[in-house]
Amino acid sequence: MLEIVGVEDVAALFADVPSALRERAGLDLAPGLSEIEVRRQLETLASRNTAATQHCFMGAGAYPHFIPAVVDQILQRAEFYSAYTPYQPEVSQGTxxxxxxxxxxxxMLLGMEVANASMYDGASATAEAVLMALRMRNKRPRVLLSRGLHPQYRETIRTYATGAGSFELVEIPFxxxxxxxxxxxxxxxxxQVAAVVLGYPNFFGVIEDLGAAAELAHANDSVVISATTEAAALGLLKPxxxxxxDIAVAEGQSLGIPMxxxxxxxxxxxxRNELVRMMPGRLVGEAYDGAGRRGYVLTLATREQHIRREKATSNICTNQGLMALALxxxxSLLGKNGIRRLAVANTTAAHDVAHRLAGKGWIAPFSAPFFNEVVLRRDDAAxxxxxxxxxxxxxxxxxxxWYPDLRDCLLLCVTEVHSAAAIDALTEELA
Amino acid sequence: MSDPTQKQAGLLLDEPLIFERSRPGRAGVSYPNSDKDPELILPAELLREPIAGFPEVSEPEVLRHFLRLSQWNYGTATTFYPLGSCTMKYNPVVNEVVARLDGFAGLHPLSPDDGAQGALEVILAVERILAEITGMDAVSLQPAAGAQGELTGMKMIRAYHVDRGDARRKVLIPASAHGTNPASAALCGYGTVQIEGNRIGLIEVDAVRRAMNREVAALMITNPNTLGLFEREIMQVAAVVHEQGGLVYLDGANLNALMGVAKPAHMGADVMQINLHKTFSTPHGGGGPGSGPVAVDALLEPYLPTPRVRRDANGLHWSSDFPKSIGRVRSFFGNFGMHVRALAYMLALGGDGLTQATQMAVLSANYIRRRLEGAYHLAFPATCMHECVFSDKGFEANGIKTLDIAKRLLDFGFYAPTIYFPLVVPGALMIEPTETESKETLDQFIAAMLEIAREAREEPDTLHQAPTHTPVGRLDEARAARRPVLRWQPVSPT
Structure with a gap:
C-alpha cells in the first residue's frame, strides 16, 4: 500500500502536519490489553457499583422496569446497531x-398527531420544545415553568435558553x-407569556390537571408543553x-431501556400536524419507488442543519435511533392491552406501598392522585x-x-419489577 | 401494503408494518398483578381508553418482524461503510457485553456516590484519556452527541465572553464546515461569517486576519477539514484569533486522523467536542445514541457543564460547586452506556494502538485516493488525512451524477460514501475507509468503483436504474416531502 501511495513510510503521510505538533503528540497511555483483560477490568469496575444490585425504589427521571428478552435480542442485531443515520434508504429500510x-x-402514546424520530433525552427534548414555542410566539419573551417540572429539566431549559434570545424563565409554584x-x-x-411547561405526571408523581392548565393558557394564546419523565404512565393516563x-415531550427510558x-x-x-415544519429533529415518511413498492425515507429535511445551516430549527443531527428501536x-410486545396492564401494575403497587406506609406514621404531604411515585414525609426520614x-x-x-421546603420527604417509586418480598422488606425497614 | 407476491421468494421477504400484523387479543408479554380495575385506584376522568390502533402481536411475531427489518440494513458489521466524516469503524462486540453488565446497566443515576464508585471511575478514566489524546486540561462527558457537544462548547465560549463584560456577536466558520457548526452558533445567539478556503481547500491565515475583529467571539474550525486535508496554518490562524481576544472552537469530528499525531490543544484550540461514536468505536445505532464529550483548556474549564466528578478522601463524588458553569445540557451524566463502551475500546488499544489506528486510517484513505484518482475527479489533489473527496466531474456527458454512482455502489454490496458534502465541492463523494478494513476489502471496493466508472461511460442506464439488488428501488423523496405521511393511521378509529 505504501508503494502505491508513493511514500516510504507511514510518517511521510503526515508531512502536512507541522513538526511542532508531531513532536509533542505522543500518547502517555498504558499499552493495549487483550479482550479477557478488558473484560476483567470492566467487570471489576461494574462490581464496585454496589447500588446496582440493591432493591431500587428510586425514580425521579430514571425508572427501574422489566425489559423482555426479545428487546435486547433485537438491539444486539449488529445490522441495527452498526448502521448509521439512514442516508441511503434503499439499504436502510430496517432502520x-x-x-x-x-x-x-x-x-399514539402521547395522543398527538405527529411525532419525530426522537431526541437525546426528555430534558433536552423539553428544552427544544421551549425553543420551538418561542419561535411560534416570537413576540413574547416569557416562559412559565412549573416548579413541579423535573429540576434537571428546568436546569436544561435554562442552559439552552441562555444566549438564545432575550427572554425570561419564571417558575410557577405548586x-x-x-x-x-x-x-x-x-x-x-x-x-408576554409565550409558553407554559408542566410535568405529567410531575416530579412528585402527581397527575397534573393538564386540561385546566391548557384552557387557561390557550385563553391567553400561550403554547402548552407537557413533559413526561415516566412514559409507562401513558399506558393508563389520559394522554x-x-x-x-400543543407540544408533548417525554423520556422513553421506562419502555425498554435500562437505567x-x-x-x-x-x-x-x-x-400537531400544523406545527410539523417548526419541529426540531429528524422525521421519517412513507415513500414509493418506481415499481410502486412502499418504503420509508428521511423527509422534511429542509428544516434541518445540513440544509438550512444557521437557519435550522435545531442543530440536532441524529436521533437516538437504537433506543427508539428498543422502545x-x-x-410492540406490550401492545394495546399490555401497555395498560403494565401501567395498572405500577400504580397498583405504588398505591399499596403508600397505603402500608401511611399506617406506619408516614404522611403524604400532597393530596392529588399519583401514578407510580409518591412523596412521603416523616421526621426521621433520613x-x-x-x-x-x-x-x-x-x-x-x-x-x-431540590426543594428546601420539602424537608424529611422521600420520593418513592414502585414498579412491576418490585417483588412482593422486596415491597415487604421496604415497608418493614421504613416502619 | 405493497404487492405481497413480489417478495415472497427466499430471503426477499416482505414485511408489513407492525400495526398491519395486529390481530385482536394477541400480546407479546404479560405481567403479574396487572388485572386490577384502575378505576378503583384513580379517578375515572384521569384515565384513557385502551389506545386505538396499538398493535396486538404475539412474541414470536414481534421477534420475526424486527429480525426481518434488521436484514434490510447495511451496517459496518455486514458491509464496508465508507461514509465520509462519519468514521464507520468496526464496533467491537466486547463493548456490547461490558456495557450490559448489571453493575453498569442496572445502576440508577441518583444512586449514592459511594454505591457508584465504579461508574465514577469509568467516567474519570474516559475524561483522562480524552484529555491526554487532545492535550486539553479538562473534559465533560455530559453532552449526548456531537452536535450537543458543539452547542455546549459554544455556550461556554459565550459564557466566557459575557463573564469578561465583552459579549461578542459573531462566529467565523469556514465554508467547508459541517452544517451543525452554524446551527450551533446560531442557537447561542451568534451571527456567522463564512471564511472561504483557498484554491487547495485550506483556510489561510490572511483570510482569517481580514475577518477577525473584536466583534468575533470565536472561530469554529474542523481539522482535518471536511476535505480530508490538514489545516497547515492552524497554529497561526489560532494566534490571530487569540490576539483579538477570540477563542478557537475545534470540531473534533475528525479526531480519528489525529491520535498520536497532533493534539488539538497544541494547535491552539480552546474547546472541542469529541464524538465517541466516531473515533472511539461506540456504535452509531442507526443514528444514535452518540456521545459528544467536550474538552477545554484552563481558560474555559470554569464553564464546563455540571455536575463534575471530583475525588476526595472518601473517593469519587459528583460536585455542582462550579459557580461559573453553564449548567447542565441534559439529564444526569450523559450517555453513560457509551462511556463504558469507549473505555473498553481505549483500554483494548492503548496509546500505541490508538496511534496505529490513526496511521492505518490515513494510509487506507490515501490508498483509495491513489487507486481512484485516474477514474474519478479528485477535488483537491494532495495527500489526504483520514478521508478523500472525489466528485462526479467528467461524467456530465452521459448524465451521470454523484447520486447515480452512490446508488450503484449499493448494488455491489457497499454502503455509499457521503454525497454532496462538503458543499464546497459540487457533486462531492467523500470516502472515509477507517483503519478497520483489510486491504482485500479496500481492493474490492476500489474494483467496484472502477467498474462503476466504466459503466458510467459505456452503459449509463445501469447507473440510472440502480439500485436493483435492494428491497426497494429509488424512493420518490420529493413526493414524500410534498405530502408527508409521517405515521400509520388506524383504518377506522374507535
Missing part, C-alpha cells in the same frame, strides 16, 4: 421502517395538592393530546433511609436537595 413505527407509537398552582398561573398569564397540549446510570435514554417529541420493540440502605434497599430519594 427507517422501525422509526416510522416508532413515530406512530409515540404519537399548591398543597402537589399540582401546579393554577390560581397563580391565571394571575400571571399575560401577553396530553386529549387535554389540549444505565442515566443514559442513553430516548426523548419523545410530538405535536418500539417493547411497546435515618430510616440509611437503615434501609444498610439492608440493601434504596428507599427513594430525599427531596430536600
Amino acid at each position: 427507517l421502517q422501525a422509526i416510522f413505527e416508532f413515530q406512530t407509537l409515540v404519537a 399548591d398543597s395538592s402537589g399540582r401546579t398552582d393554577l390560581a397563580w398561573l391565571k394571575n400571571h398569564l399575560d401577553d 396530553p393530546g386529549q387535554q389540549g397540549v 444505565s446510570y442515566g443514559g442513553p435514554g430516548v426523548g419523545l417529541f410530538a405535536t 418500539t420493540v417493547h411497546v 435515618a430510616k433511609w440509611q437503615a434501609a440502605r444498610a439492608k440493601g434497599i434504596l428507599a427513594g430519594i430525599a427531596l430536600e436537595r
Whole structure:
C-alpha cells in the first residue's frame, strides 16, 4: 500500500502536519490489553457499583422496569446497531421502517398527531420544545415553568435558553395538592407569556390537571408543553393530546431501556400536524419507488442543519435511533392491552406501598392522585433511609436537595419489577 | 401494503408494518398483578381508553418482524461503510457485553456516590484519556452527541465572553464546515461569517486576519477539514484569533486522523467536542445514541457543564460547586452506556494502538485516493488525512451524477460514501475507509468503483436504474416531502 501511495513510510503521510505538533503528540497511555483483560477490568469496575444490585425504589427521571428478552435480542442485531443515520434508504429500510413505527407509537402514546424520530433525552427534548414555542410566539419573551417540572429539566431549559434570545424563565409554584398552582398561573398569564411547561405526571408523581392548565393558557394564546419523565404512565393516563397540549415531550427510558446510570435514554417529541415544519429533529415518511413498492425515507429535511445551516430549527443531527428501536420493540410486545396492564401494575403497587406506609406514621404531604411515585414525609426520614440502605434497599430519594421546603420527604417509586418480598422488606425497614 | 407476491421468494421477504400484523387479543408479554380495575385506584376522568390502533402481536411475531427489518440494513458489521466524516469503524462486540453488565446497566443515576464508585471511575478514566489524546486540561462527558457537544462548547465560549463584560456577536466558520457548526452558533445567539478556503481547500491565515475583529467571539474550525486535508496554518490562524481576544472552537469530528499525531490543544484550540461514536468505536445505532464529550483548556474549564466528578478522601463524588458553569445540557451524566463502551475500546488499544489506528486510517484513505484518482475527479489533489473527496466531474456527458454512482455502489454490496458534502465541492463523494478494513476489502471496493466508472461511460442506464439488488428501488423523496405521511393511521378509529 505504501508503494502505491508513493511514500516510504507511514510518517511521510503526515508531512502536512507541522513538526511542532508531531513532536509533542505522543500518547502517555498504558499499552493495549487483550479482550479477557478488558473484560476483567470492566467487570471489576461494574462490581464496585454496589447500588446496582440493591432493591431500587428510586425514580425521579430514571425508572427501574422489566425489559423482555426479545428487546435486547433485537438491539444486539449488529445490522441495527452498526448502521448509521439512514442516508441511503434503499439499504436502510430496517432502520427507517422501525422509526416510522416508532413515530406512530409515540404519537399514539402521547395522543398527538405527529411525532419525530426522537431526541437525546426528555430534558433536552423539553428544552427544544421551549425553543420551538418561542419561535411560534416570537413576540413574547416569557416562559412559565412549573416548579413541579423535573429540576434537571428546568436546569436544561435554562442552559439552552441562555444566549438564545432575550427572554425570561419564571417558575410557577405548586399548591398543597402537589399540582401546579393554577390560581397563580391565571394571575400571571399575560401577553408576554409565550409558553407554559408542566410535568405529567410531575416530579412528585402527581397527575397534573393538564386540561385546566391548557384552557387557561390557550385563553391567553400561550403554547402548552407537557413533559413526561415516566412514559409507562401513558399506558393508563389520559394522554396530553386529549387535554389540549400543543407540544408533548417525554423520556422513553421506562419502555425498554435500562437505567444505565442515566443514559442513553430516548426523548419523545410530538405535536400537531400544523406545527410539523417548526419541529426540531429528524422525521421519517412513507415513500414509493418506481415499481410502486412502499418504503420509508428521511423527509422534511429542509428544516434541518445540513440544509438550512444557521437557519435550522435545531442543530440536532441524529436521533437516538437504537433506543427508539428498543422502545418500539417493547411497546410492540406490550401492545394495546399490555401497555395498560403494565401501567395498572405500577400504580397498583405504588398505591399499596403508600397505603402500608401511611399506617406506619408516614404522611403524604400532597393530596392529588399519583401514578407510580409518591412523596412521603416523616421526621426521621433520613435515618430510616440509611437503615434501609444498610439492608440493601434504596428507599427513594430525599427531596430536600431540590426543594428546601420539602424537608424529611422521600420520593418513592414502585414498579412491576418490585417483588412482593422486596415491597415487604421496604415497608418493614421504613416502619 | 405493497404487492405481497413480489417478495415472497427466499430471503426477499416482505414485511408489513407492525400495526398491519395486529390481530385482536394477541400480546407479546404479560405481567403479574396487572388485572386490577384502575378505576378503583384513580379517578375515572384521569384515565384513557385502551389506545386505538396499538398493535396486538404475539412474541414470536414481534421477534420475526424486527429480525426481518434488521436484514434490510447495511451496517459496518455486514458491509464496508465508507461514509465520509462519519468514521464507520468496526464496533467491537466486547463493548456490547461490558456495557450490559448489571453493575453498569442496572445502576440508577441518583444512586449514592459511594454505591457508584465504579461508574465514577469509568467516567474519570474516559475524561483522562480524552484529555491526554487532545492535550486539553479538562473534559465533560455530559453532552449526548456531537452536535450537543458543539452547542455546549459554544455556550461556554459565550459564557466566557459575557463573564469578561465583552459579549461578542459573531462566529467565523469556514465554508467547508459541517452544517451543525452554524446551527450551533446560531442557537447561542451568534451571527456567522463564512471564511472561504483557498484554491487547495485550506483556510489561510490572511483570510482569517481580514475577518477577525473584536466583534468575533470565536472561530469554529474542523481539522482535518471536511476535505480530508490538514489545516497547515492552524497554529497561526489560532494566534490571530487569540490576539483579538477570540477563542478557537475545534470540531473534533475528525479526531480519528489525529491520535498520536497532533493534539488539538497544541494547535491552539480552546474547546472541542469529541464524538465517541466516531473515533472511539461506540456504535452509531442507526443514528444514535452518540456521545459528544467536550474538552477545554484552563481558560474555559470554569464553564464546563455540571455536575463534575471530583475525588476526595472518601473517593469519587459528583460536585455542582462550579459557580461559573453553564449548567447542565441534559439529564444526569450523559450517555453513560457509551462511556463504558469507549473505555473498553481505549483500554483494548492503548496509546500505541490508538496511534496505529490513526496511521492505518490515513494510509487506507490515501490508498483509495491513489487507486481512484485516474477514474474519478479528485477535488483537491494532495495527500489526504483520514478521508478523500472525489466528485462526479467528467461524467456530465452521459448524465451521470454523484447520486447515480452512490446508488450503484449499493448494488455491489457497499454502503455509499457521503454525497454532496462538503458543499464546497459540487457533486462531492467523500470516502472515509477507517483503519478497520483489510486491504482485500479496500481492493474490492476500489474494483467496484472502477467498474462503476466504466459503466458510467459505456452503459449509463445501469447507473440510472440502480439500485436493483435492494428491497426497494429509488424512493420518490420529493413526493414524500410534498405530502408527508409521517405515521400509520388506524383504518377506522374507535
